[in-house]
Amino acid sequence: METLLLQNPRSGHLNYMEPGNETQPSEFLLLGFSEDPALQPLIFGLFLSMYLVTVAGNLLIILAILSDNHLHTPMYFFLSNLSSYDICLTSTIVPKMLVNIQTQSKAISYAGCITQMYFFLLFVEMENFLLAVMAYDRFVAICHPLHYTVIMNPRLCVHLVLVCWVISILHALLQSLMVLRLSFCTHLEIPHFFCELNHVARLACSSSFLNDVVMYFFVILLGGGPLAGILYSYSKIVSSIRAISSAQGKYKAFSTCASHLSVVSLFYCTGLGVYISSSATHNSHSSARASVMYTVVTPMLNPFIYSLRNTDVKRALTRLFGGKL
Template sequence: MEPENHTKIPEFILLGLSDEEELQSFLLGLFLFMYLVTFIGNLLIILATITGSHLHTPMYFFLSNLSFVDICFTSTTVPNMLVNIHTHNKAITYQGCLTQMYFFILFAELDIFLLSIMAYDRFVAICHPLHYTIIMNPTLCGLLLLVSWILSVLDSLLRGLLVLRLSFCTNLEIPHFFCEINQVIQLACSDTFLNTIEMYFATGVMGIIPLSGIVFSYSRIVSSILRITSARGKYKAFSTCGSHLSVVSLFYGTGIGVYLSSATTQNSRINAIASVIYTIVTPMLNPFIYSLRNKDMKGALKSLVGIATLNE
């Protein structure tokens, strides 16, 4: 079978999560509901942070940015999946696939960086409370956010350019609900050595290193909390970290597992289903986790709802 030049590729076929016709209506309703909850929930977090003057702190600054990134993250995949299910058309153009791949990688890596920065923020707040406002000053917060954007943009651009150099055969079926880069690379007829090396290098740099930073931060946090003699003080310290730790565990547990196992497992559909956790479920749960476990955020959301009610 002769490879075709990638510029002549008309479209890829996204096989989705299931081939069963009777499940399509259920999947459409389920993922539409999850997307709306994700969009509205994270938007409320952003608005509550903006309107609540007592939430103008580094912790909530990064949380609002995380909510914005989560909205963009899910918007790169779910709307296209919903359209495909509704129209019974699984095709996506070559240009559309590359665009989706670029923005998916961009916002996924921003998620990783923000979770790492938030872990560092909690480390400073609990382990160095007297120096918190000096260390986590607005300049440093802005710089951390800027560096996160720059690194994410550059890496996603590099991955996109490496995919551009590939040629593809006539088998263009992707056993996923979006253009996941590992699946796209596996369809290539040309040499993918550079893509594979970059993929595992980026997984280490963008995944393992930030995770190591998170683990180090929380090991120091736990050590500091255990030295607190007051039971009330321990509970308060743990409660400020519990929500963030829950999100980190859910995101990293599924995300890294999918990426590291995709090269060895032959069941791509299982990887696609597992990807739902970190691409859709985690962004949807973030607003609930952070608002239900945080008195300040609950108060800000109640005030926001009150303001909206008065304006009607």
């Protein structure tokens, strides 16, 4: 019978395991960005700062929208949801990483890893679908302005968000269950700072072919579908803006889309960049650093994009702080 030779990353000793004895591990090890102890305080301070800015910035956007009656419109309803997903996405990843750095431990339990993977997939998909819904909202506002209030009624807005939730929950649940069917050996190292689906599946002792098929199928379906919807919406928006005769009218129409376009570009370009860099390099730390862009940096920048480019949000923030801004 063939015997597997495994190295325990903690002790450095070689362990022998029969193929039939694969079990679910008690924990995984998150390797993070660097194993250099001297860099850990810098990484801790940097990510703690980004996390606090992300939470504070997105909370301010939510509070500004809730406190200003002028912002109780579909566009800002979706924006407040986006801000809440940004907070949840970073809270799924960053606190655990900070705790590990502070305690000088790389361990994450098997159950904790699957749970983190589930919620990460859930909130990434929610952002993905919500960006498509926001593009549809801008399409209706610019291409069908006279019917906007009728089409984008509160009932439809709530239903669109609920559909996003249902699809995202089902997809995250499916992918997590697919990982649960895999068998792992002991003391496995994940070359990342969180339990990313692809990296976890690669560590399985059993065949992950079906997992790969399901994963890439849904990447194309659930990633390409919303992106195609966004591109279609903006193709119609551009055609409508070009038909506007006055330059001021064109600028006003485009300004309502500028913030959303910036967020869409940042989200999809950074996400695509991660997978390109993962394919182009075998350096695991390089892949982890690339992932920071869409998991941490993008949620941190979204509040600044919407507050700096949107006069309504700036006005609401000014009122929220009593005119002190």
